[in-house]
Amino acid sequence: xxxxxxxxxxxxxxxxxxxxxxxxxxxxxxxxxxxxxxxxxxxxxxxxxxxxxxxxxxxxxxxxxxxxxxxxxxxxxxxxxxxxxxxxxxxxxxxxxxxxxxxxxxxxxxxxxxxxxxxxxxxxxxxxxxxxxxxxxxxxxxxxxxxxxxxxxxxxxxxxxxxxxxxxxxxxxxxxxxxxxxxxxxxxxxxxxxxxxxxxxxxxxxxxxxxxxxxxxxxxxxxxxxxxxxxxxxxxxxxxxxxxxxxxxxxxxxxxxxxxxxxxxxxxxxxxxxxxxxxxxxxxxxxxxxxxxxxxxxxxxxxxxxxxx
Amino acid sequence: xxxxxxxxxxxxxxxxxxxxxxxxxxxxxxxxxxxxxxxxxxxxxxxxxxxxxxxxxxxxxxxxxxxxxxxxxxxxxxxxxxxxxxxxxxxxxxxxxxxxxxxxxxxxxxxxxxxxxxxxxxxxxxxxxxxxxxxxxxxxxxxxxxxxxxxxxxxxxxxxxxxxxxxxxxxxxxxxxxxxxxxxxxxxxxxxxxxxxxxxxxxxxxxxxxxxxxxxxxxxxxxxxxxxxxxxxxxxxxxxxxxxxxxxxxxxxxxxxxxxxxxxxxxxxxxxxxxxxxxxxxxxxxxxxxxxxxxxxxxxxxxxxxxxxxxxxxxxxxxxxxxxxxxxxxxxxxxx
Numbered sequence: 001x002x003x004x005x006x007x008x009x010x011x012x013x014x015x016x017x018x019x020x021x022x023x024x025x026x027x028x029x030x031x032x033x034x035x036x037x038x039x040x041x042x043x044x045x046x047x048x049x050x051x052x053x054x055x056x057x058x059x060x061x062x063x064x065x066x067x068x069x070x071x072x073x074x075x076x077x078x079x080x081x082x083x084x085x086x087x088x089x090x091x092x093x094x095x096x097x098x099x100x101x102x103x104x105x106x107x108x109x110x111x112x113x114x115x116x117x118x119x120x121x122x123x124x125x126x127x128x129x130x131x132x133x134x135x136x137x138x139x140x141x142x143x144x145x146x147x148x149x150x151x152x153x154x155x156x157x158x159x160x161x162x163x164x165x166x167x168x169x170x171x172x173x174x175x176x177x178x179x180x181x182x183x184x185x186x187x188x189x190x191x192x193x194x195x196x197x198x199x200x201x202x203x204x205x206x207x208x209x210x211x212x213x214x215x216x217x218x219x220x221x222x223x224x225x226x227x228x229x230x231x232x233x234x235x236x237x238x239x240x241x242x243x244x245x246x247x248x249x250x251x252x253x254x255x256x257x258x259x260x261x262x263x264x265x266x267x268x269x270x271x272x273x274x275x276x277x278x279x280x281x282x283x284x285x286x287x288x289x290x291x292x293x294x295x296x297x298x299x300x301x302x303x304x305x306x307x308x309x
Numbered sequence: 310x311x312x313x314x315x316x317x318x319x320x321x322x323x324x325x326x327x328x329x330x331x332x333x334x335x336x337x338x339x340x341x342x343x344x345x346x347x348x349x350x351x352x353x354x355x356x357x358x359x360x361x362x363x364x365x366x367x368x369x370x371x372x373x374x375x376x377x378x379x380x381x382x383x384x385x386x387x388x389x390x391x392x393x394x395x396x397x398x399x400x401x402x403x404x405x406x407x408x409x410x411x412x413x414x415x416x417x418x419x420x421x422x423x424x425x426x427x428x429x430x431x432x433x434x435x436x437x438x439x440x441x442x443x444x445x446x447x448x449x450x451x452x453x454x455x456x457x458x459x460x461x462x463x464x465x466x467x468x469x470x471x472x473x474x475x476x477x478x479x480x481x482x483x484x485x486x487x488x489x490x491x492x493x494x495x496x497x498x499x500x501x502x503x504x505x506x507x508x509x510x511x512x513x514x515x516x517x518x519x520x521x522x523x524x525x526x527x528x529x530x531x532x533x534x535x536x537x538x539x540x541x542x543x544x545x546x547x548x549x550x551x552x553x554x555x556x557x558x559x560x561x562x563x564x565x566x567x568x569x570x571x572x573x574x575x576x577x578x579x580x581x582x583x584x585x586x587x588x589x590x591x592x593x594x595x596x597x598x599x600x601x602x603x604x605x606x607x608x609x610x611x612x613x614x615x616x617x618x619x620x621x622x623x624x625x626x627x628x629x630x631x632x633x634x635x636x637x638x639x640x641x642x643x644x645x
Contacts, residue, residue, distance in 0.1 A: 015488035026501055135355075135633070139625035141577055143584060144618045147604050155608055162608075242492050246584045250604060261585045264496065272500065276493045283490040 005292060012284045017066075019280050023273040024065050028058065030269055074274030079266050085274035089256060095165055096248065096255030100240045102175040107182025107236075112229075114183065115190025116222060122195060130187060137184025142243040146177040146250045163252040174251045178243045182236055189232055193225035200224075230294050234287045241279055346562070349638040356634020359627035366624055370447055373440035381441045382592040384431040394427040394435075394612050426616045429602065439616050442594035443624070449506060449595070450575035453513035458568050460514065461521025462557070468522070469529035470552060480526075483519055491516040495578065499587045506589060509582060513575050524567050528560040562639035569632035573625045580621060596621045 040048070056064070068075070074085040118130035153173065154162035161170050197203065198221055206220045244257035252258070256275060263271035340348070350356055374381065393414045395405060407413050426435035468479040495512040502508035532538065533556065541551055576596070582588045583597025591598070596617055603614025 011484055011488065015485050018485060019489055019493065022497060026497060029501065135626060135629055139573065139629045140622045141580060141625070143581075143600070143604070144622055147607055147614055147618060151607055151611055151614075238490055238492065241490070242581065245492075246581065249584070264500070265586045267500075269500075272496070276497060279490055280488075280493055283493075284488050287488070 001295065004295075008288055008291065012288060015284060016277075016280060020066060020069060020277060021062075023276055024062055027269050027273060030267075069277065074277065075270035077263075077271050078268040079263070079271070085270050088259065088271065089274060089278060092254060092256045092259050094255075095253050096244055096257060099171060099175050099178060099247075099253065099255065100244060102171055103178035103182060103240055104236065106175060107179035108186055108229075110179070111183040111186025112190050112222075112226070114187035116194055116217075116225075118187065118191045119194030119198065119225075120217070122191075127191075131191070134184040134187045137180045138188070140180075142177050142181055143246040143250060145180050146174070146247050149173045149177060150250065163250075165253050170251075170253075174247050174253060177247050177250075178240055181239050181243065185232055185236065185239075186229060189229060190225060193228055194221060197221050197225045227294075227297055230290055230297065233290045234283075237286045238283060241282070342562075346635075346638040350634050353634040353637060355630045356638075359630030359634065362623055362627040363631060366443060366620065366627070367447065370440050370444040374437050374444065377434065377437045379434040379437050381438050381594060382433065384433055391428060391430055391610055394425060394616075395423045396425050427610075427612050429613060430606070430610075435599075435613065435616060438594045439596075439599060439620060442596050442599045442617065443620055445506070445589060445593065446576055446579055446596040446621075446624075449510055449513070449579050450572045453510045453517065453575045454568055454571040456510070456514035457517040457521050457571055458564060460518040461567075462525050462560075462564060464518065465522035465525030465527075466529055466552060466556065466560075469526040470533060470548070470556070476526075483522060487519050491578075495582070496585075496587065499582065504587055504590050509579060509588070513578060517571060517575070521564070521567050521571070524563055525560055528563050529556055532556055532559055566632065566636045566639055569628065569635055573628035573632070576621070576624060576628070596624075 065075075072086050074089075077083050077085050077088055080088060114130045114133065118127045121127050150162055150173065153159050160173055164170060203216060203220055206216045211220075241257075244255060245261055246257075247253070248255045248258035249261050256278070260272070260275045262268075263275065391414065393405075393408055405413075424434055424436065426439055428434055429438070464479065464483075468476045494516045498512040498515060499508050502511065538551060538555055541555055546554070579588065579595060580597030580600060583595055584601050588597050588601070589595045599617035600614065600621060603617055606613050
């Protein structure tokens, strides 16, 4: 197990290094500089460049860049007058993380319930309805849901605030828009897993020895069926990250996604690269945790071909 | 005590004609792999509905912009700015050309003809823009998916078929590439190449082929040690022939299923890119850019978001339903 984890961390570092090299290369290729102001004379620009080590040869700059990243330094924003990128990002993690977390929790609970009910009532209208909802959730992009909610609940009915960031009332629509995809994928997955588990011999045994229906369903079926759900945690985080870019824009939430889209529009390259690296690290770490977790909670799976204990 | 029936005598019986050929004859007409899959797909109502809508939308995307007298960028800010949708016969559904205050936008501007989906703030016909946009979205999705397919099948096939060191190296490369989130890869790529159809397609291909490669590799690994491959090799077939004549046709079902799931993914990503400002540049339209424009005007002109969002959603649902149906039709485990 330790060897497996070490190997995986090795891959993680190689991948991150490749992404970082790619972003660095892109920065060299793309036009623009933080010191474009016309008020600066050539000498002053030279001094500023020296200050930020931008007059070094490119390989040296690359080493500085990687070194800076290791200390959490992603460079200086082009648009926010020389404020460090890491500073700007840190202030915006809060809202994004809150909404993402709420979406995952809400989506998982509703998705699990939907999947369990569909499996228990398989091939009835309840099952068909649940799976139709799931297809809608997977197919319809989250921004369409966001638009529908914003228009009908926000503009027409005026039940909830249309946009911006504040108390819990402001979280409901964005979190729900993000959760729709989570609900759908978890419901479909859970239904398949439940049907698989319900056909196992140990469920017959549990029923035969006279356990109550609730006990068979919740203690024996659901708990076993839930194990593989961990594997879709990775794609789910990616989905939420992708979704957050548009959802935060639609609901004007001051999060990382909104910041990222703005920096793309303004071509604020250091900001784009910083956010890109942050997303990549998040993605890689989640995938790693999921893979390790999977081996820990399901003893039937032994990763990396290690010895059987 | 036994009853002897004298009416039946031995000479009433005749030995049946038994020949070796006869017992092996298949009485029902043989159903090939494709026909079998089609028959099962046809029984799946949801998939048939999906297929119907896909065909309908594809036809509209091809035909509608050609038949309309307006081009996608025909502006008229003076006479037909922000007309509400008016569809003769569907006035009772709210498509009567009246805005939220009940004012008839057509009377106000003195416009005689009907704009079924309304017009935008530059007076462009949304009907034409929506179908032309659908066309562009479909083209992007289709080319990107076929590109994914070609690279994925070649990469996965070679990796699995040759095995050993080749497979090892190729799989390590995939493992590293798979670590880069699609979102990041696509955005960086488009920033580098600039917006536009070609760079969107390239970005989608570069980030999308890995899934296909993994599935093809898994399938080929399973197939390549089976007896019919061994038999073919014993008879002296070249690697080329084994790959193209034996392995690929057997993996084709899986490839089609994956392809059908890739297409809606590509449609979504194109729409998503338009949303974050990296999509098709104006004045051309795609479903994504139309949605984006619609959402910007959502509170004032809600009809502008309605039709692009509706078509995008129907297209995505249809592709997913069809792909689900195809998976069930091709999957031998579903055989009853």
